[in-house]
Amino acid sequence: MEDMIFYDRLQFAFTITFHYIFPQLTMGLSLMIVYFKWKFLRNKIEKYNNAAKFFMKIFAVNFTMGVITGIPMEFQFGTNWAKFSELTGGIIGQTLAMEGTFSFFLESSFLALFIFGEKLMGQKLHFLTGFLVFLGSWGSGYFILATNAWMQHPVGYEILDNGTYVLENFSALFKNPWLLPTFLHNQMASLITSAFVVASIGAFYILRNKNKEYGKLFLKTGVVFGFTASVLVAFPTGDWNAKNVAKYQPASFAAMEGIFETEPKGAEIVLIGQPNMVEKKLDNKIAVPNILSFLTYQEWDRQILGMDKFKKEELPDNIPALYYAYHIMVGLGTIFIGIMGLSAFFLWRKKLYTIKPLLWGIMFLVPFPYIANLTGWYVAELGRQPYLVYGLLKTSDGISPTVSSGNTLFTLLGFVALYMLLGLLFLVLVGKTIHQGPKPQKH
């Protein structure tokens, strides 16, 4: 049984990690494409239009990869998590179906119109199709997060005699206090990824002395969007999320912050340290006293419950992974504010395009927003353990009881091989698009 849960979780973790590489870029990029197109409509400078179309190509490749990797996810609900789907399908089925019907179709239909329909529709309608792609993309994120928010903090449900969950209040799904802060935090994090991608392509063009005019435009836009989103992802959205975890999942909060023992007055914030699960303490700790209490409750002496106050079965089952994921996410978020803040400063001083170390830095930092986004999701998912639906349905009760661990392992190996192939194809396609660069419109 333990083996079955382990492999089911491993397979889901692997497939969702690979899948989320793509939507996190498309969500942020769609907003930046709308910005480029809006700038073109306002000042009629062709390079903004070419920038919008260039990034829509990268968007299309990412969107396609997101679709390919999303289909197996849909199947996994039925194959690996049959019991979970059976028990909660009446609730999560609503939001997942809305995601497909309202958002995915909106996004994919208008993406095709944006790519192929510029001459046919004229510029204003072309802008509108770009805006609808953005709306579909963010709507998709909203409905998926509504599903996840219900799993993190279940509301508006009723349990029938046979154990299945049904919706008792539909609007509660969307008024869930977990949803809005998570959605805003997630979207800002996506915007950071896209801003770094746009800025890094700009830095690449400037360093290569190729498409320099576009290089400057991409870098400038990426830095402005990146700095704004880096600040917003920390405050207010990140702060709001952390307060929600402290309120609704106090055991997870203690684990992610690395609080093993409850302090009588005021909790310290841990900057660095390694969880020692044998002695139940943090090794080599560097911490600042009372800051965590202040950040969470705006009271210096407010007590925050440590892991010692919870039963073992209430605590997440992989505390070190949760702790490290959280600290990597926060650490990277701080670096993003620093690097984007510095870039924004030099942009203001009109020196950014000539500072080569900073341009190299921006270019090579591209993988890190992806890592931060993924570790952020690991925090949410590891923090919810040992539950699938927090406080109601244990992970061990949601798996498909008849699927053997060997079967799951075999499929997982298949996924690893095929995703490596897809990953290579993705790199070739995106590399080719970047190499070609934005093409000026032929008249």
Next chain:
Amino acid sequence: MTDTLISLISIIVGIVGTNVFGLLYRKYNIGLIGNTIAGVFGSILFIKVFGRLGFDPVSIMKPRIFNAFLFVINMIVSLLGGVLLVVFIKKKGIK
């Protein structure tokens, strides 16, 4: 269980098939990106629409026995979906 893997293999067959088709018949080559996107969406569309006739991934593995015949039909339909979408795009002169 392996249904998930079959769905992925089906799309990859669509991608590879559409690109090979583009290489064999240059007239239907709309670039690596174009053929790949057509391969993905064409194969998904065809499998989602026609797979219900009995060769969707779940039916291929049902009941816990791998049905190679249905699998081959699935792959052919997937490939056809991608190829026909490229042909449609070229005929309509979209690209």
